[in-house]
Amino acid sequence: MFSRISSGVAIAFLATAITCSPVTSTSRDKQSIARPDIQPFPHNAGRARPFSPSRNATCHVAAQDSGADDSAAILSAFQECKNGGTIVLDADYTIGTALDLTFLDGVDIALSGSITFTNDIDYWTANAFRYDFQNSMTFWKIGGKDVNIYGGGVGLIDGNGQAWWDAFAANNSLLRPIALVVDGLEGGSITGLRMINSPNWFNLIANSSDILVSDMVLEAKSANSNPVKNSDGWDTYRSEYVVIQNSVIDNTDDCVSFKPNSTNIVVQGLVCNGSHGISVGSLGQYVEQYDIVENVYIYNNSMSNASDAARIKVWPGVHSELEPVLSGGGGSGYVKNVTYERYESNNNDWAIEVNQCYGQSNTTLCELYPSNMTISDIYFIDMWGTTSSKHDPKVGTLVCSSPEQCFNFHAKNISITSPTGKSEWICANFDTSDLEGFNCVADV
Ligand SMILES: *[C@@H]1O[C@H](CO)[C@@H](O)[C@H](O)[C@H]1NC(C)=O
Ligand SMILES: *[C@@H]1O[C@H](CO)[C@@H](O)[C@H](O)[C@H]1NC(C)=O
Ligand SMILES: *[C@@H]1O[C@H](CO)[C@@H](O)[C@H](O)[C@H]1NC(C)=O
Ligand SMILES: *[C@@H]1O[C@H](CO)[C@@H](O)[C@H](O)[C@H]1NC(C)=O
Numbered sequence: 341m342f343s344r345i346s347s348g349v350a351i352a353f354l355a356t357a358i359t360c361s362p363v364t365s366t367s368r369d370k371q372s373i374a375r376p377d378i379q380p381f382p383h384n385a386g387r388a389r390p391f392s393p394s395r396n397a398t399c400h401v402a403a404q405d406s407g408a409d410d411s412a413a414i415l416s417a418f419q420e421c422k423n424g425g426t427i428v429l430d431a432d433y434t435i436g437t438a439l440d441l442t443f444l445d446g447v448d449i450a451l452s453g454s455i456t457f458t459n460d461i462d463y464w465t466a467n468a469f470r471y472d473f474q475n476s477m478t479f480w481k482i483g484g485k486d487v488n489i490y491g492g493g494v495g496l497i498d499g500n501g502q503a504w505w506d507a508f509a510a511n512n513s514l515l516r517p518i519a520l521v522v523d524g525l526e527g528g529s530i531t532g533l534r535m536i537n538s539p540n541w542f543n544l545i546a547n548s549s550d551i552l553v554s555d556m557v558l559e560a561k562s563a564n565s566n567p568v569k570n571s572d573g574w575d576t577y578r579s580e581y582v583v584i585q586n587s588v589i590d591n592t593d594d595c596v597s598f599k600p601n602s603t604n605i606v607v608q609g610l611v612c613n614g615s616h617g618i619s620v621g622s623l624g625q626y627v628e629q630y631d632i633v634e635n636v637y638i639y640n641n642s643m644s645n646a647s648d649a650a651r652i653k654v655w656p657g658v659h660s661e662l663e664p665v666l667s668g669g670g671g672s673g674y675v676k677n678v679t680y681e682r683y684e685s686n687n688n689d690w691a692i693e694v695n696q697c698y699g700q701s702n703t704t705l706c707e708l709y710p711s712n713m714t715i716s717d718i719y720f721i722d723m724w725g726t727t728s729s730k731h732d733p734k735v736g737t738l739v740c741s742s743p744e745q746c747f748n749f750h751a752k753n754i755s756i757t758s759p760t761g762k763s764e765w766i767c768a769n770f771d772t773s774d775l776e777g778f779n780c781v782a783d784v
């Protein structure tokens with residue numbers, strides 16, 4: 341039986357408001373921007389966004405010249421305005437010192453200028469904030485309650501990634517910082533910013549709830565033959581009620597990735613290019629851990645020139661080491677109630693990929709140790725477009741470890757063709773009876 345999920349409550353869409361203030365405090369000022377009124381649209385994550393009162397103080401940060409470190413001035417502005425203020429960043433700033441900004445309560449960050457992180461690899465390797473989760477680290481972290489970061493379409497965050505990609509090409513153990521981590525934020529928004537060249541993931545939303553991301557432009561491009569590495573657009577982790585929408589992403593890794601304990605998430609209106617898809621996972625990487633991804637609605641997006649459009653990746657049921665920075669497996673948990681609806685695929689290697697043998701090339705091992713993660717209540721609705729020639733005539737691959745680990749898969753109105761006009765799907769180890777119109781073939 342095929343049943344359509346109910347959609348969230350629509351809230352009127354209001355465009356980003358940009359106002360020019362006649363007041364300028366230094367000659368370096370670009371323009372001041374007002375807080376935009378951007379709402380989740382057309383779907384919300386299942387509950388209304390918390391009220392965010394207007395701010396009652398302003399802390400303007402003056403920039404130094406010639407790339408000198410502005411971190412101290414930025415930190416003191418946050419300390420001064422941490423309770424109910426607006427931090428105005430309207431010039432070109434350099435951050436060369438790790439910043440812990442997780443003490444905020446009711447703060448707006450109006451970034452109409454730019455923030456560039458230094459590429460001092462020795463400093464950041466020793467001083468960036470570290471997380472156990474996937475060996476990640478970050479230049480800075482923002483958290484607390486009710487924080488709005490907005491760029492009015494002109495604000496820029498530059499991760500200065502080239503030096504990191506060059507160094508990684510010579511040393512694949514090098515850990516690289518994430519451009520923006522929101523850690524432990526209850527209620528907030530990140531809108532109207534351009535982000536370029538993150539050394540690692542662009543954004544990690546962790547330990548957070550009720551976050552809206554909208555009207556962003558993300559772009560990672562290498563200037564030489566060393567590839568951009570791990571430039572995920574957004575990763576959600578231990579977070580709920582998150583909406584990511586109306587943004588353009590040009591990168592080389594996941595456009596959006598739902599990491600462990602991502603629940604009640606909406607992704608809508610994204611235009612992604614060159615990525616690894618909008619991905620659930622990877623999950624089940626850590627033996628001791630229980631991972632949940634549940635109630636995820638991925639609506640009205642387009643994906644081009646990527647390895648995958650829709651992707652669900654979980655590790656096999658045993659731990660093993662594949663690469664120094666990619667090892668794992670044996671973790672348990674579940675993926676449940678995930679919907680991909682209205683999804684355009686242009687020239688992606690796979691339109692849909694479901695894989696319970698992630699991070700492992702030894703398929704014998706995956707058959708011996710089925711994944712400890714179940715995948716169920718999965719919907720693919722209204723997908724259209726093309727795949728690349730890579731797997732022609734095949735357009736998708738859905739391979740589970742066993743029918744006990746994958747159930748209630750549904751597909752409806754899927755129209756995807758390979759360059760030769762064929763559309764074969766690899767389907768293995770689950771009930772395919774509700775994949776309408778799928779031409780399933782064996783995995784050979
Ligand atoms: C400013 O706003 C904060 C947070 O809403 C509030 O706690 C504080 O009392 C306000 N301060 C003034 C001077 O109104
Ligand atoms: C590679 O990077 C790692 C992590 O920063 C470091 O410990 C190691 O010394 C580096 N190796 C070389 C050969 O530079
Ligand atoms: C999330 O919260 C946990 C528990 O407080 C903490 O250990 C971790 O560092 C936080 N951030 C991330 C990214 O895991
Ligand atoms: C789909 O998203 C695009 C932006 O990529 C937007 O312009 C369009 O209005 C959205 N359509 C629907 C039906 O939500």
Ligand SMILES: *[C@@H]1O[C@H](CO)[C@@H](O)[C@H](O)[C@H]1NC(C)=O
Nearest residue numbers: 590591613614615644645646
């Ligand atoms: C899109 O992705 C492809 C493949 O990675 C890349 O060649 C291209 O430059 C990207 N951007 C645009 C706008 O085409």
Ligand SMILES: *[C@@H]1O[C@H](CO)[C@@H](O)[C@H](O)[C@H]1NC(C)=O
Nearest residue numbers: 577578600601629630631632
């Ligand atoms: C995810 O949530 C479950 C249930 O609350 C919990 O048992 C588990 O430890 C959490 N996992 C992570 C990675 O935080």
Ligand SMILES: *[C@@H]1O[C@H](CO)[C@@H](O)[C@H](O)[C@H]1NC(C)=O
Nearest residue numbers: 345346347348635636637677
């Ligand atoms: C499934 O997730 C959608 C959001 O994607 C939500 O609206 C719906 O209530 C969820 N269904 C169940 C049974 O929880």
Ligand SMILES: *[C@@H]1O[C@H](CO)[C@@H](O)[C@H](O)[C@H]1NC(C)=O
Nearest residue numbers: 612613614643644645686687
């Ligand atoms: C996909 O890649 C091709 C070739 O690089 C490019 O012309 C096209 O614009 C890309 N599509 C998007 C949506 O960027």
Ligand SMILES: *[C@@H]1O[C@H](CO)[C@@H](O)[C@H](O)[C@H]1NC(C)=O
Nearest residue numbers: 701702703704705706708709
């Ligand atoms: C693959 O895994 C199986 C089971 O653990 C093992 O016996 C075999 O040697 C592995 N093959 C390779 C090439 O590592």
Ligand SMILES: *[C@@H]1O[C@H](CO)[C@@H](O)[C@H](O)[C@H]1NC(C)=O
Nearest residue numbers: 657670672708709710711712
């Ligand atoms: C994980 O799966 C293996 C077999 O594949 C099983 O022996 C083990 O008990 C499972 N662990 C958990 C926590 O479910």
Ligand SMILES: *[C@@H]1O[C@H](CO)[C@@H](O)[C@H](O)[C@H]1NC(C)=O
Nearest residue numbers: 682683721722723724753754
């Ligand atoms: C099938 O999907 C296409 C593309 O989204 C849409 O235009 C069409 O209305 C859908 N057909 C049905 C019967 O839902």
